[in-house]
Amino acid sequence: MSWSINTVSKNLKRCCFAAPAVVLWICASVGAKAQEAALRAPSGAVAGAATSIGTSGSGSATLYLTGPATALKRDVQLGQDISLSPRDLHSAGRYLAIVCSPECSSVTFFVAPSKPSRLTFLVHPSRAPVGLNDVISGVAIPFDEFQNMVIAPSNIEFQLAAGGAAPTSRTVQTHDGVAWFRTNSGKTAGALQVIASWNDVSAKRVVQQVASDPCSLRIKGQPAAKGILVETEPVHDCSGNPVPDGTIVTFTAKNGNQTSFVDAPVKQDVARATLLVKGPVVVSAASGVAMGNELRLNGKE
C-alpha cells in the first residue's frame, strides 16, 4: 500500500487531472495559496474500516474528501487526527482529502478492499457433452462485503464432483483478482458440481454433462395392424450413456420410388414409430451422425 502527500500549490496540475470533477473548482480556487496545514495520509486503509488522516497546524478548517463513491465536506480541527468512519470508506480505490483553513493542503491515499466475503463464479457451459477436452471452464472473482473486487492474490480452490466419482480439486491463485480453470468433461452423463471456495466463502454451480452423439443404432421391426412398427434398441453414445429423451431418430422406409419418413423422439432410450407402408420395404434409421442397420420387412395391406 502506498500513499503520498501533495501540496496543492506545487501539484496543481496533477491534482486537477487526478481528482474527480466535484473537487476541481476547489483546486482551482485555492491553487495559489501557500501551504500551512500538513496532512498525513492513513497507511493501510481498508474498505469498511475506520482510519484517520493526521494534520498539523491549528485552528478550524474544512475537510473535503472524495473517493470512488464518496464526497463529503466536514469541519475539522487542525492539529488533531481527522477520523474517517467505516461508512466513509466503503469503496476501495483512490481518495483525495483537501483541508482548507483557508489555505488548502491535500493528500491522496488508497483504500484497499477488505477480505473476500463473496465469490462471483461463472461456469461455462451449462451443458457439456461427455468426453470432450477442455470443454468446461470456470472463472472466480472474489469480492469483499462492499462489492469491491479483491485484487490482492488469493488462493481459490476449485472442486469438481460428478456423481459416483471421487471429487477432484485444484487451487488457483488469483491474478489481478481473477482465478480460472479449464477442464475436460467426464465420461459419464449427469450433474457435475463445481465449487469455488476461499476459506469459508464458496459458490456452487452445476454443469449438466450430457450424452454425446448417438454412437450406433440398431433397429428392429415387425408388421403391425397397419404398416410396420419399427423401434431402436436402446440408443447410447460412444461412452455408453443413453442419449437424452427427445433425441430425434429418423426412420426411413423405401419401397421402389416411394419413401416414408418418421422423425420419432427417443423415449426412455428407445425410439419407435409406425410406418404406414405396404409390401416389401427397406427400413433404415439415422440420428445425428449415426446410421442404423437396414431391415427388410413386409408391410401389411
Next chain:
Amino acid sequence: MKRTLPIVILLVVVTAVLLFVGLTGGRMSGPVGVASGAALPGFSASASTPEQALNNYLLDIQRRDWDRAFSGIERTSDTLNEPAFIQEWTGSNGGLRSFSNLERFDTRPLHATTSDADMRVRLHWTTPVGPVENVRDFHLTHRSDSWKVVWEEKPAPNVPAQIVPVNYLRWDLVSGSAGEDWGSRSVDAPKVRIVSMNAIDSAQGAIVMGEVVNEDTIPAFVNVNATLVDGRGSAIDDESSFDKILHVLLPKQVTPYRIDFPKVSLARVKNVRMDVKATLVPASSDPVIGVMNQKLETDAQGHPVLHGELLNESGQVVNIPHVIASFYDNNGKVVWVADGYVERALMPQATETFAVEVPQSLAGKVQNFHVVVNQYSLEKS
C-alpha cells in the same frame, strides 16, 4: 316534374334491358375455353353447357348457398349427404379451410362429349397464411335438359371414438429465484448449426436456402436470417426465414429453411451473411407426424410434384399441418426448399394427403428429398 318522369322511365327501361342481357348473353361472351368466377350476385343462369353448370356451381359455393349448390350436383353415393358436402367445402376441426374463402376460380375444359365433360378448375382461396391455389378436376354429366357436376369426392373418414395412450415428452423452463447470485441462473442457449446453404436466382428474386440442425440435447426455437451484401460491403437486403422453417427443433432434428429476397438479383450479391438464432423454449415432442408414401411425380398439368401422406401418430388434432420439403441433388446439396399448407385438419391416427411443387428447371437435378411437418394446433395457440 314533367321533365323528370321521362328520365325515370328511361332509367327503368335501361336497367331492365341490362339485366336481361346480363342474365342471358353475358356468359357467352368470355374467351372460349376459360371461364372466370364473376357473375351478377344472386342470379345463376340455367346450365345449358358444362362451363355454365360448373360456373353456377362454383358461384353457389363462393356465395355459400349450400342448398342450391347441393341440389345442382349428381351424387354417386348416398353416403354423401348435404352436411358432408358442406363440410367438404367449409372445412372442419379448425383446419385451414375453415378460415378460408373462395376468392375466385378459373375453369378450363379438358374433354367434352354430348353427355359427359371434364373440367379443370383453379381455385383461388384467401387464407390466414396467404393466398392458396389448388387445382381440381370436375366431371360433369348431361341429365335431361341440363348439365350437372358429378360429386365423386369421398367423404372424410370418420375417426372412431378411441383412447390413444399418450406418453410424450415435454420440456419446461424453470427460472431461478431472483435472489440468486449472478452467474448461477444462466442456462446456455441451445447449440444449433447451419449445415448447408445455397443461394440461387429465381424469377421472383434471390433465394437462400439450406438446413439447420439442433446439435444440443434440449429443444430450440430457431430462426435464420440472411443479409445480402454487395461488392462494396453494403447490405442490399436482409430477410428472415419467417414460416419457411420448422421453428421448434428437438435434439438432433434437422429443418430446411428458405429465405426469399423478392426483386433482388443474385448478380448484385457478393456475399451472404447468415445468422441463426436459437432460444430455449418450452416444447413438446407430441404430436409425432409421419410422412408416408412420398413420391416425386408429374401432376396432371405436367408439373413435377412431391406428394405423399401425413400420418398423425398421436391423439392430438393437428389443425393446420404445414409441410416443408428440402430437395437434394446427387451430391447431397440442397437445391430447392418448398412448402405448402394442408387445408384439412389432421385427425388423430388418420392420414391426409399433401403435395409440394418443384420447379421444372430443378426437377431433373433432384435425387432425394426430406420432409418435415410444422403443426399448428388451436389448443396450443
